[in-house]
Amino acid sequence: MKKNVILVFLFLLSLNGVFAQTKEYRMEFKSGKELQKFLTYSKKSYPLVSAHRGGPTVGFPENCTPTFANTIQYNPAIIETDIALSKDSVLVMMHDDKLDRTTTGTGLIGNYTYKELQDFYLEDTQGNPTPYKIETLDEVLQWGKGKVIYTLDVKRGVPMQKVIDAVRRNKAEAYSVIITYNANQAAEVARLAPDLMISVSARGKDDVERMEALGVKAEKMVAFVGTSDPKPEVYSYLHSRSIACILGTMGNIDKSAAVNSEGLYYQLIANGATVLSSDRSKEAGAQLAKYAKDNKLHSKHIKEVVKK
Structure with a gap:
């Protein structure tokens, strides 16, 4: 009898292990040249969603690795994430110049040292405190290796050189893209x-x-082509130069897809976008996966991994 009870207990444990399994969609590149080839436009380019601010949702705040991990449970993703600077010049992950909207703190982020920032907790999209703290760029880059591509949004006042130094320090060249907003910024990075x-x-x-x-x-x-579907000639020129295109759907396009049809995301890729930067990465990603399947698009750099 006792033996049977033990066997049942072990069986239940094994079932629990099965049901606890989760999937991750990972992207891995061995070098910056591999990343460049992957991001170069061709008719066989694999469509990707870019999770705006990492894909925050209920329970998962902006710009932190637990949120990134949640995002890639549903689809392979580019992670767009924001870099700010603490009072003692530590690169930290934060979109706003103030703490009020996304943390339990208040005031300018630049008025706090990194150590002081650790007194606060990040809040989710509903304003609820979470167990998660403000992370450094170093922590984020270390987490992302073999999992995602980052597009790094360098906020005003953050020296570009410091961000590049962090990419170098963490050997993250194979999965990092620097976001710029004008020709002079792009020239500085180049x-x-x-x-x-x-x-x-x-x-x-x-x-x-x-x-x-x-x-x-x-x-x-x-190329980031804006937040509305551009004219066909824009895609035609950029494609002729082998330049992949990011379309920002955050805002009106996301709202339209939510109200009218998720198939809008599918059509935007068919129109010429390669990447959709979305606040609805799960929904957009599902349509992009359908597009990839329908058009028999594959990439050796994308893998589905089962985790326990």
Whole structure:
């Protein structure tokens, strides 16, 4: 009898292990050149969702690795994440210049040292405190290896050189893209780190040629084309230069997809976007996975991993 009870207990434990399993969709690149090739546009480009601010939702706040881990349970993802600077010049993950909206703290983030920032907790999308603390860029980069591509949004006042130094220090060149907002910023990154991929604001020939004149190579560009579907000629030109396109769906497009049809995400990829930067990464990712399946698109860099 006792033996039977033990066997039943062990069986239940094994079942618990099975049901506790989760999936992760991971992306891995051995070098910056592999990343560049993956992000170079072709008709076989694999469509990806970019989780805006990492994919926050109920229980998971902006810009922290537990949220990133939750995001990649549903689909492979580019993680867009924001970098701010503490009073003692530590690179920390935060979108706003103030703590009030996303943490239990108040006031300017630049008024606190990193140690002082650890007194606060991050809040989720409903304003509920979570167990998670403000993380450093170093922590985020270390977590991301072999899991995601990062697009690093460098907030105003943060020295670009410090961000590049962090990428180097963590050997994160193979999965990091630096976001820039104008030609001069793109040129600065190209000068400081000519090997890194750069997200540039480009909506056509004039924008690309302006950056090329400043030393930014087209093969290092991924073009952010705005937050509304551009004209076909924009995609046509950028594709002719082998430049992949990021369309921002956060805001009106996400709202339209939620109200009308999730299939909108599918159509935006068919129109010419390669990446959709979305606040609804799970829903957008499901449509992108369908598009990839329908068009028989695959990538050796994307793997589905079962975790316990």
